[in-house]
Amino acid sequence: MGDLTIGDKILHVSAYFVLFSIWKLSFFLKAENNVSYKSIIIKIAVACIAFGMLIEVLQGTLTSYRQPDWLDVIANSTGVLIASILFLTFERPLKKVKN
Numbered sequence: 001m002g003d004l005t006i007g008d009k010i011l012h013v014s015a016y017f018v019l020f021s022i023w024k025l026s027f028f029l030k031a032e033n034n035v036s037y038k039s040i041i042i043k044i045a046v047a048c049i050a051f052g053m054l055i056e057v058l059q060g061t062l063t064s065y066r067q068p069d070w071l072d073v074i075a076n077s078t079g080v081l082i083a084s085i086l087f088l089t090f091e092r093p094l095k096k097v098k099n
Helices: 006-030 037-062 070-089 091-098
Strands: none
Touching: 006 037, 006 070, 006 091, 037 070, 070 091
């Protein structure tokens, strides 16, 4: 496992918050009104978390100078969770802005 540094984990949380948010906004702006808002959030969250896990596995298997850190996966997932909660909380105002 890699060294636990708070700054690194904050960067992971922030990066995956931004990744989720950009992806969600792009789907939101292109989606038809009959597409389920919550199902898109779930699909994007699962994809982002799976991507973070894959990156950690590949980091440990394809490189000799990097090690997987499962605390990074937790930090990545935390960023996704925070973004998901915010998008769910502000669903109505976002839909009003879109329409």
